Amino acid sequence: MRLSQYFLPVLKETPKEAQIASHRLMLRAGMIQQSSAGIYSWLPLGKKVLDRIAQIVREEQNRAGAIEIMMPTIQPAELWQESGRYDDYGAEMLRITDRHERDMLYGPTNEEQVTDIFRAHVRSYKALPLNLYHIQWKFRDEVRPRFGIMRGREFLMKDAYSFDLDAEAARRAYNRMFVSYLKTFARMGLTAIPMEADTGPIGGDMSHEFIILAETGESGVYFHKDWLDTDLVTSVDYAEDLQPVVDKFTSLYARADEKHDPGNCPVAADDLMSLRGIEVGHIFYFGEKYSEPMGASVAGPDGRNVPVHMGSYGIGVSRLVGGIIEASHDDKGIIWPRAVAPFDVAVVNLKPDDDACDPCAEDLYAKLVAAGGDPLLDDRDERPGAKLASIDLIGIPWQIVVGPRGMASGVVEVKNRATGETAEVSPESALNMVMDGAA
Numbered sequence: 001m002r003l004s005q006y007f008l009p010v011l012k013e014t015p016k017e018a019q020i021a022s023h024r025l026m027l028r029a030g031m032i033q034q035s036s037a038g039i040y041s042w043l044p045l046g047k048k049v050l051d052r053i054a055q056i057v058r059e060e061q062n063r064a065g066a067i068e069i070m071m072p073t074i075q076p077a078e079l080w081q082e083s084g085r086y087d088d089y090g091a092e093m094l095r096i097t098d099r100h101e102r103d104m105l106y107g108p109t110n111e112e113q114v115t116d117i118f119r120a121h122v123r124s125y126k127a128l129p130l131n132l133y134h135i136q137w138k139f140r141d142e143v144r145p146r147f148g149i150m151r152g153r154e155f156l157m158k159d160a161y162s163f164d165l166d167a168e169a170a171r172r173a174y175n176r177m178f179v180s181y182l183k184t185f186a187r188m189g190l191t192a193i194p195m196e197a198d199t200g201p202i203g204g205d206m207s208h209e210f211i212i213l214a215e216t217g218e219s220g221v222y223f224h225k226d227w228l229d230t231d232l233v234t235s236v237d238y239a240e241d242l243q244p245v246v247d248k249f250t251s252l253y254a255r256a257d258e259k260h261d262p263g264n265c266p267v268a269a270d271d272l273m274s275l276r277g278i279e280v281g282h283i284f285y286f287g288e289k290y291s292e293p294m295g296a297s298v299a300g301p302d303g304r305n306v307p308v309h310m311g312s313y314g315i316g317v318s319r320l321v322g323g324i325i326e327a328s329h330d331d332k333g334i335i336w337p338r339a340v341a342p343f344d345v346a347v348v349n350l351k352p353d354d355d356a357c358d359p360c361a362e363d364l365y366a367k368l369v370a371a372g373g374d375p376l377l378d379d380r381d382e383r384p385g386a387k388l389a390s391i392d393l394i395g396i397p398w399q400i401v402v403g404p405r406g407m408a409s410g411v412v413e414v415k416n417r418a419t420g421e422t423a424e425v426s427p428e429s430a431l432n433m434v435m436d437g438a439a
């Protein structure tokens with residue numbers, strides 16, 4: 001992409017309304033624009049990151065055996081009356097009446113909708129296990145939307161729903177999602193600790209929140225200090241029983257505050273960390289809570305009809321954009337982990353129209369495109385200082401800076417955004433460095 005032809009409305013001033021780094025940086029980097037409280041437009045740079053995060057989530061869901069569908073944002077009230085949640089959900093639900101005076105709602109979550117799909121088509125245990133997911137916008141009329149997209153009213157969530165014949169099979173489904181979450185967040189460069197959690201309004205028996213540590217996080221968390229040295233990367237075969245893997249990652253104490261009882265905590269005070277974190281994912285097993293009232297049952301091997309056991313598994317896709325920035329930024333701006341970066345490398349031409357700089361920058365850009373990369377060429381007619389500052393701000397993992405001084409001796413400057421390390425090298429070496437370097 002040529003920056004001169006892109007839409008990147010970066011802000012010079014720090015927006016006053018933003019209280020936390022990620023919100024400030026997303027506004028300054030031209031990623032989002034507020035439409036109304038807790039509702040945002042995603043501008044090109046923000047949309048690219050959002051899509052890259054969604055794609056990682058999608059790949060790991062597919063790998064774990066979940067199947068992608070797409071359910072609507074608007075749901076009929078009847079489904080929620082059937083489950084008994086229509087009144088309980090309260091003011092967070094955006095209720096809508098259509099032209100025929102039918103009660104509708106903008107979905108805050110999709111347990112009812114997916115159960116309705118399941119019961120219409122599945123009659124036998126032979127179709128199980130089944131896990132259906134979608135990546136779709138949700139609306140929750142939060143009392144206090146804040147921190148930009150971190151706690152929005154409209155937000156993008158990946159929500160998966162598992163269907164199994166009995167509690168034992170449902171536990172295996174839960175474990176597959178548990179492990180896939182470890183893999184998903186690790187791919188984004190995040191340390192997301194699985195913490196025992198309350199089952200909340202969704203109800204049920206077993207639940208974990210995946211929480212990344214951040215001072216500005218809304219959740220209080222308590223965990224054994226050994227978590228800080230735990231490698232959360234894991235490689236598994238989903239066909240196997242994953243209980244040992246889950247046991248390994250749940251053997252160390254970690255709880256969200258609602259579940260932590262200071263008077264009854266097995267961890268010695270010296271070993272207990274009490275910090276704050278951001279909930280980026282949440283998984284639940286809730287058995288027959290929806291299948292029973294909504295009549296989602298299958299015939300088991302003995303021919304008897306039984307309600308299916310269900311679980312639901314959420315990831316805050318839009319919240320992750322902010323969460324990753326909270327975990328990875330400095331005073332100059334965002335530092336994208338390569339896996340979610342909007343562009344892999346920025347080629348900065350410090351002097352457009354210069355006889356030496358132009359061909360070099362153009363050639364680097366063309367070669368990066370030809371090699372299958374996704375480079376950004378800063379060909380704007382702007383002061384060098386302003387260009388470098390905005391490229392630092394938007395956090396591209398690598399920069400190749402082409403300037404008249406370097407051109408005199410045939411070199412460009414390569415900079416790694418995360419480490420700040422720079423090197424003056426030939427354009428070919430620069431290409432090699434950015435193409436194999438993991439940032």
Ligand SMILES: Nc1ncnc2c1ncn2[C@@H]1O[C@H](COP(=O)(O)OP(=O)(O)O)[C@@H](O)[C@H]1O
Pocket residue numbers: 109140142149150151152153154155157200279280281282314315316317318319
């Ligand atoms: N208001 C919101 N804005 C952005 N992301 C949200 C919001 N509410 C929930 N999420 C994300 O969606 C995931 C699943 O939500 P869920 O656990 O059902 O909600 P809650 O945490 O309110 O019980 C959460 O882990 C979080 O990452």
Ligand SMILES: [Mg+2]
Pocket residue numbers: 209279281282
């Ligand atoms: Mg939650």
